[in-house]
Amino acid sequence: MKTIAQIRAFLIEINALKLTSYQTIDLNKNPFFLIENLYQDHRLVTKNDGFIALKGQVHDGHRYVNQLRAQGVNLILVEDVSLIDPQDIPFVIEIRNLKSIPASLASWFYDYPSEQQNIFAVTGTNGKTSICHFLAQSLSRLKHKVGVLGTIGNGVFPKLEDSALTTLDNLSLQRMLKNFYDQDADTVAMEASSHAISQRRILNVNIQTAIFSNLDIDHLDYHQTMEQYFQAKRQLFKLASVKKCVINIDNDYGSRLYAELTEQQEKEVFSFSLVNSKADCYMPITSISPQGFVVDIFFKNNKELAITIPIMGEYNVSNIAAVVCALLANAYPFTDVLKTVNDLHNPKGRLEKLIHDGKATVVIDYAHTADALAKALQAVRVQTKGKLYCVFGCGGSREHSKRPLMAKAAQQYADFVIVTEDNSRTDDIKDIVQDITSGFNDGFTEFVVIEERKQAIEYALSIAKADDVILLAGKGHETYLDKNHQKTHFDEREVVLEFWRKND
Numbered sequence: 001m002k003t004i005a006q007i008r009a010f011l012i013e014i015n016a017l018k019l020t021s022y023q024t025i026d027l028n029k030n031p032f033f034l035i036e037n038l039y040q041d042h043r044l045v046t047k048n049d050g051f052i053a054l055k056g057q058v059h060d061g062h063r064y065v066n067q068l069r070a071q072g073v074n075l076i077l078v079e080d081v082s083l084i085d086p087q088d089i090p091f092v093i094e095i096r097n098l099k100s101i102p103a104s105l106a107s108w109f110y111d112y113p114s115e116q117q118n119i120f121a122v123t124g125t126n127g128k129t130s131i132c133h134f135l136a137q138s139l140s141r142l143k144h145k146v147g148v149l150g151t152i153g154n155g156v157f158p159k160l161e162d163s164a165l166t167t168l169d170n171l172s173l174q175r176m177l178k179n180f181y182d183q184d185a186d187t188v189a190m191e192a193s194s195h196a197i198s199q200r201r202i203l204n205v206n207i208q209t210a211i212f213s214n215l216d217i218d219h220l221d222y223h224q225t226m227e228q229y230f231q232a233k234r235q236l237f238k239l240a241s242v243k244k245c246v247i248n249i250d251n252d253y254g255s256r257l258y259a260e261l262t263e264q265q266e267k268e269v270f271s272f273s274l275v276n277s278k279a280d281c282y283m284p285i286t287s288i289s290p291q292g293f294v295v296d297i298f299f300k301n302n303k304e305l306a307i308t309i310p311i312m313g314e315y316n317v318s319n320i321a322a323v324v325c326a327l328l329a330n331a332y333p334f335t336d337v338l339k340t341v342n343d344l345h346n347p348k349g350r351l352e353k354l355i356h357d358g359k360a361t362v363v364i365d366y367a368h369t370a371d372a373l374a375k376a377l378q379a380v381r382v383q384t385k386g387k388l389y390c391v392f393g394c395g396g397s398r399e400h401s402k403r404p405l406m407a408k409a410a411q412q413y414a415d416f417v418i419v420t421e422d423n424s425r426t427d428d429i430k431d432i433v434q435d436i437t438s439g440f441n442d443g444f445t446e447f448v449v450i451e452e453r454k455q456a457i458e459y460a461l462s463i464a465k466a467d468d469v470i471l472l473a474g475k476g477h478e479t480y481l482d483k484n485h486q487k488t489h490f491d492e493r494e495v496v497l498e499f500w501r502k503n504d
């Protein structure tokens, strides 16, 4: 919290006020009014907060000022006062080049929380969420309180609240870090999306360890070319605060980044790999079972053979190699790190496994595109002894073309398919089902349609045998169903556990 007078003094100190700065600052109004938070998103602002009105590509923050005036907000920072009516707002400060201010203002406003924290930031096309969650699990076992920031949510692990973005804007990010600091979280695992890196959302966050998972075709609408996408990711590793770089060399872009950073000799650089024995952290898979993966771990002069990691999905072994490498790079003792590994579990909704003696294993995954569904089914297949069942649906009010493609993936990789609802939104479930089933080959009979998702899951549970696996695809970490834009509570974990309780 800071007073309006303190905020103004800081802005003067960093030379941010416009020379002709329009301000309604008036000593009859209270410059010692305490501002609790600063926001750049008007939807979060309450009476005791300040608002920064930024002009973006889509929205213009100045447009929300009228609404905030009605709420009785006391402090507004604007780029151009002519775009608002400043009357009745006690303090309006006009700032030069307002877009460049939030990072420094935010870290100062929240008392530089990241200076007190050991921060790991993960970037890459896939695996950011998973690596952060595995890191949080391991660091918790190493007796840390860990703040997590990412797609599934933000909070002190494991209590997370939904996040609007994978990586928050400057002000929200520093506010969360301060919140972690207040809760004694001394360590943070955060995702750094390429959008956030290029929009400088992570500026002034004291990231010490940067982790690269992989780079694959994605987000080209935003970055235009793979080279520019790579360059955005690369910036994370060039930040002055970053001392340790942990890089997957099983990926071509990772190998390139590793070569560049080692040659520059500015940072401590560590490589990890599942196949390259020259990597600093080499973790070959020696066997696979329904219970998980058996690996050997080599790090510099240390080695340990035949460690079981009880997780689903081979790509997660690479994600765990990232975690092991990052922890060892941070000088955690080898034996302590290994102890955390055989206790890891998949993050919520990411090939999350539910098991019960004598029953089919249930796996919950967020896959809601044809490609993701195919990958999830292939990943689960490797660890399935019996039949593989797939329960899935498609969202409404969004693009339709993926519906038959998801059916094709399900037909190709599962033994039996149960087509059901996902977030239908305003679409009729019957239309969605028709689109989906049109994707099955003529003559394909290994499927049923059960529109209500709860019933569909219960049906799968009732027919699957102990060695079988049921993949529930699409909802992942979500705990609601959206019909006609009405969200009702729906947690498929509860449906499964309740079924097992009643049918034990």
Ligand SMILES: CC(=O)N[C@H]1[C@@H](OP(=O)(O)OP(=O)(O)OC[C@H]2O[C@@H](n3ccc(=O)[nH]c3=O)[C@H](O)[C@@H]2O)O[C@H](CO)[C@@H](O)[C@@H]1O[C@H](C)C(=O)N[C@@H](C)C(=O)N[C@H](CCC(=O)O)C(=O)O
Pocket (backbone or CB within 6 Å): 040, 041, 042, 043, 054, 055, 056, 057, 058, 059, 060, 061, 064, 164, 165, 166, 167, 168, 169, 170, 193, 194, 195, 196, 199
């Ligand atoms: C393309 C993109 O990344 N845009 C981001 C960027 O937008 P921008 O600067 O153009 O701003 P804008 O959306 O026009 O809004 C202007 C200002 O008005 C504010 N606003 C906006 C709307 C409103 O109702 N009220 C309000 O006050 C905004 O907070 C902002 O300060 O900066 C804004 C503030 O930080 C982000 O909210 C916005 O994310 C948009 C909503 C978005 O959808 N971003 C996605 C693509 C994104 O960033 N995704 C990555 C993950 C990608 C992945 O790996 O999957 C992420 O980190 O989440």
Ligand SMILES: Nc1ncnc2c1ncn2[C@@H]1O[C@H](COP(=O)(O)OP(=O)(O)OP(=O)(O)O)[C@@H](O)[C@H]1O
Pocket (backbone or CB within 6 Å): 124, 125, 126, 127, 128, 129, 130, 131, 151, 166, 191, 213, 214, 315, 316, 318, 319, 350, 367, 372, 375, 376
């Ligand atoms: N190391 C990896 N290599 C390849 N694919 C992976 C890897 N890790 C995860 N995936 C795939 O990416 C999907 C998303 O994983 P995760 O949520 O961890 O990634 P993310 O980078 O956070 O992506 P998003 O921001 O879209 O959630 C998984 O369901 C899986 O299909």
